[in-house]
Amino acid sequence: MQVLKFGGTSVGSAKAIEQVCLILQKHKPAGRYAIVVSALGGVTDMLIRCGQQAEKGQESYKEILQEIENRHLDTIRQLFPITAQSSQISQLKKKLNALETLCDGIYQVAELSTRSLDKIMSYGELLSCVIVAEKLKVLGFNATCKDSRELIVTDSNFGHAAVNFPTTNHNIAQYFAQQAADYVVLPGFVAASADGETTTLGRGGSDYTAAIIAAAVNASVLDIWTDVSGMMTADPRIVSQAIPISHISYVEAMELSHFGAKVIYPPTIQPVMNKRIPIWIKNTFAPEDHGTLIQDNTDKSYPVTGISGIQNIALLTLEGSGMVGIPGFSKRLFEALLHERINVILITQSSSEHSITVGIHEAEMLKAKSAVDSEFAQEILERRIAPLIVEKDLCIVAVVGDNMKNHHGTSGRLFGTLGRNGVNVRAIAQGSTEKNISAVINKADLRKALNLMHETFFEAPLKQVNLFIAGVGNVGGKLLEQLEQQQQYLQQELGLQIRVIALANSKHCVFNPTGISLSEWRQQLATGSRMSTSEFVTEIKSLNLRNSVFVDNTASEEVAATYHEFLQHGISVVTCNKIACSSDYSYYKKLKDLARKYNASFLFETNVGAGLPVINTLNDLVRSGDKVHSIEAVLSGSLNFVFNHFVNGASFKEVVKAAQDEGYTEPDPRIDLSGKDVMRKILILARESGAAIEMDEITNHSFLPAECLDAPSVADFYDTLDTFSNHFQDLRIAADKEGKRLKFVARYENGKASVGLQSIAPSHPFYQLEGKDNIVLYTTTRYKDQPLIVKGAGAGADVTASGIFADIIRSAR
Template sequence: MKVMKFGGSSIGSAQNILKVKDIIAAEKGALVIVISAFGGITDKLLTTSELAASGNINYAALFAEITETHTTIIEDLHLTKDKKAELSGKINVLIEELSNIFKGVFLINDLSLRTADKIASYGERMSTLIMSYVLDEFDTFDAIQLIKTDSAFGKHTPDIELSSSLIKNAYAASSGKVVVSGFISACKTHGEITNLGRGGSDYTAAIFASALDADVLEIWTDVDGFMSADPKVISGAYVIEHLTFTEATELCNFGAKVIYPPTIFPVYHKNIPIRIKNSFKPELPGTYISNDIVTSRRKALIKGISSIEDSCLLTIQGLGMVGIIGVNYRIFKALADNGISVFLVSQASSENSTSIGVRTADAQLAVDVIEHEFQNEIILGSINRVQLERDMATVAIVGENMKYTPGIAGKLFETLGKSGISVVACAQGASEVNISFVIRRKYLRKALNSIHDSFFLSEFKVLNLFIVGTGIIGKHLIQQIRMQQPKLQEQYALKLNVVGISNSRKALLTRDGIDLEKYEELLDKQGIASSPSILQDKILDMNIFNAVFVDCTASEPIASLYGQMLANNVSVVTANKIAASSAYDSYLKLKNTARERNIKFLFETNVGAGLPIINTMNSLINSGDKIVKIEAVLSGTLNFIFNTISPDIPFSKAIKMAKDAGFAEPDPRIDLSGMDVVRKLVILSREAGYKVEQKDVEVNLFIPQKYFDGTPDEFWNTIHEMDEQFEQRRKKLEAEGKHLRFVAKYEDGLCNVGLQEVDMRHPFYELEGSNNIIQITTERYNEYPMIIKGYGAGASVTAAGVFSDIISIANVR
């Protein structure tokens, strides 16, 4: 036989009730149907009670809504006119009883627990009465006569043995098909109406299933089953196909609201499986709960993540606790005597402190009763006042596969650490099915997403990108990301989620990701006013996991944000040379912050655009090699200019061509001054392991200072004066078989940049167009130095280099 429970959302309208009738009609054999109150009715009953008790006449309007819900459902049901009239009469009797109770509560402004329990029972009593007319071939049981409870601390605990006996006897005399109200019960000693707590209809169904040795207990609700995490927080959460009773219990205890936690206990001991089904999608398999351990098709180390958002942490601490027997007994007895439930306990091995997790609603009472229990020790100073930490959240990772699997806790804490989340307290049972920990509530969303991603519960590994700068490099990068997104998801299970795009005027930020095909339109129409400070605040307030700040600007104010980004566990990828070439102490602080936070500060494109120069140098050094000399042509702009000069193209025209081709800055004097190369040489020297400042670099100008002193217009009007000088030099070098190269060099602690004449035997001689080249001499690569050569300028290759740095953060192979 089968027990089927239908929740309030499943029967919240006449249309839904008819769907449930079809589900039940498809079943063969003996059935027990357990019914909850219609969706939202129990909440309205409780609210109406509170309003009436406070003397608020508005209770009557809310009561009218309750009445209308039931009368509307009856009117919309496919019943005969006579049946509707008969049913309406019976419902009106209950409505009248309830109305009189509310009037009494309103008049005396008092609501006893006994009265509150009776009021709450009317939701199930009315819904079950209506369902008995829909399922007219079913017998109807009164749960008040069958589920008997004991009471303590305002809570009602069912007497399973007595209730089971009553259920068996009643069922033996039935037709084998029964409909019964959930939630409701009665005190076994005094007979007044009680209930099994919010969600108690599940518990009713479990008690019936256990008493009747059912083949299966089905819980029909409005969700597809147990989810790997809260789908409201994690878009990639999925239905868990199978759970053990232990896994389901752990998930329920830590916030998964799919079924009422006590439900599992009665059926667990009879090994009666539970299936969670969605009444709106009955074709879906749902979640199956049994004693069997089934390996998931997903290669995940854990089954699911659950959390309790409204948590508080109490810490009892003092040297007077060390070695004293019975301290914890006194703590938990004091809490139990006052009906306070503890869901987490963490104790230091030195025994000088014990931390406990409780619901926020119980927190202050818990503090009061513990301090009362230890008032003498607190006066003597052997135990401190209870420390109460509010605004906490408790998270649990659950899974039978965690047993005897080394490294689970290490992976968990590493994941949290990478996201900048500190664990305040943690606990793990000897069964190894659950690791629970307490964090600040503001980090809950970030923690859940990070864990879901790290433990392979997510279909994709996600990187959340904030792209700053929509100029030529930024545009190319966004286009490249858009084109590669499908391939990265399909081949590498990597999802690049662009959650922010900003230019100098506006910023567009959204957790759900930006449609990159429409980003310009969205930025223009939906973007907020932006500035470096606003951008920083918005990004950090999002507190998003696996976040990467991508700088495609040349802005000093934007570069100044890196420190805060890294300090808040946001990785930084930048094409902006300012930070890495700034004061050495600032550069080193950024590097160290990234290292300490176990995140990334990547700036490969600061030198050589998309060429793998910095990564190669880092690999050499990390393998134990030492870089002793660096020689490089690092300006694609200058190399283009000196390669372009010819009898037909003078120096000034070559500069203009470099600008038009996008190689040179809008003001080409930035390139001609050599300062761009100075910054690159400083960065390379630092990455080689040397402490170098920009002022340490000797700069040999190849055009007089006067061309740098005026305005850009003055520069363009006068630079042709240098054409003849460079033409004469070109002719001389052509005759000697030499070329001009602007070379950056580090050796023996000395740095310099300037023009150099190279002959055909030199590796820099054949360098074409805007290409860059670097020759690295190390202790290993000494006689034959390492050479890296290729495109060193251009928005497309620079964007590709930035993209490569982004991908490296995800460790995609």
């Protein structure tokens, strides 16, 4: 014999019920079937509201009754020919009249007891059961309907009755032994007490009904038909990459269902597990899908079977020196909670016996606080223990797997992944069987944590990286092109799936938690919302996505001032914006410290030398114990371009204008020509070499006359270049006479830094520097006689974008 249970969505409409009948027609092998059905989807909630409104004296309960009647009438009219409808409608009216009489009585006395509520809720299953059974008869099935209240006997704990299994098993076995029908349809969820009062079996009660019947008749299999294709490795509403679990053990299924996997409920598993009856979870609307088979342990090569979480958890901590070495405190704590019928979800205790912590549902925390403080009032008064500490806004995440005990490092991978992404663990529980590792975390981190855990245990080698990009001009645009171009390579060769979640320019911003199309980002950004830096930052933090990286392609002081907010939330920062690292040393140091503290990357390779490995090379030297004696560099591709073209009688003004037209300078060329940009770069290199130096300590030997720098506009600035053309020509002529070339050089040595225009001799490495190239010479203890040289293109959107791209990959790995 086989037992099949169909949930509320499976019988939620006439079309769904027809699908159920089709499944039964195709079900093989042939044999006898017990078919357990839930109420039509949503009807149980309507019945509860009906009773509650009647209790409050609100006549709107009658409108709900009418809605319930219409729902069932519509289903009957769609399922049956007109000739078969009258008897169905008559049965429906009879039951609904009884329900209305019950609700009228509640309305009159203004009281809804748990007994009355059970009776009200039972009507959903009682109505659907008759409809399904009659539909099977019309289709030619040898079917009948049996009221489960005549078989399943419980105590009188209304709302969540406990089953009397000896009597129930006898009733079920006797009934099916005498029943000739091949298909017996029974209402789930409902039962009756020994004195015949209607009771219900609690959450997941219809599944439980099916399991009770399957165990009593020693069924060959229990099929649970629902609207999903089996149990998933995680809740697909939270983890989009969740996949179906094809096989799972009874214990694993119970653990996952206890921790929130709602496909099946823990009580369902126990009766059939004792009889070793397999449970097959199938999808009514995709019956060809494999689903999930729950049975005895099977050999598995992977440690974790699934992950899950429980929201709205509160932690209760009882602590005090008076507990140490004194027996009975735990007993009294749990008895106090028991008296208030408070379920304990998680327990952890320090080995010093100084404290014990339990997790409960947040809704019960005030009741728990009152009960426990009352129980330990004397000890609290004597200050031997502290009043109960209550923490809320928490949740529990858990990894489940029979095979975790055979794989070393599972817990290490779990907690390492959470820690690297700024998810703080408040409490931990792990049984000695190592089938479950549970952690209590902040409720706001649930989505991030579950996605991280799923990525760690189920999605290797792909790692999802979420980017938030500010600045989509020349550099930002090139970066997006490169990201689109390299998507396939990153996934196949590096195991990285990079998604752009947000984009912003000075006017607009756009967010898409599932990823912005890299081929249509311009259109999406153009229709985005108004850009506000503070709101942009707040939204990024509120999304709280795993492996998040903020990318700053701007030159904005306002944006640079937000880096600390990201880092202290475990969000990595990649930037080509030099302002933060060249601001006050205290802020620079704060950012570096936050990155270390919160396991976030703070990478700014493109601050100096665009895509050249200038900073990484310096970092490698310092980290390996080398000592930097001096740094000498040409760090402005713009200035190098200008002075490389300031030859053969060309005017300085013409060369600067050409550099601006080529995009080698800022819109205001004075930003480059003043040397301030180079000062920032040598400052950053000095700091990265270990110096606590400030910007005002750097000497700037400016070659621009003050009148040029102080010109009121860019146009006026160009006019001053004409005015001082002889000044610039004199600089070039003097260098030519000595056979030298003009280069704007930055230097750091003996704790001092300076920048300025210099005449470079042919023997110097800087002499041959062409175009917009940069060059850096590191003289160190190891590279004392021959400096370490880093040389190459130091300006341009492409190379800068590639440097940012490299930092993004570095942060992800």
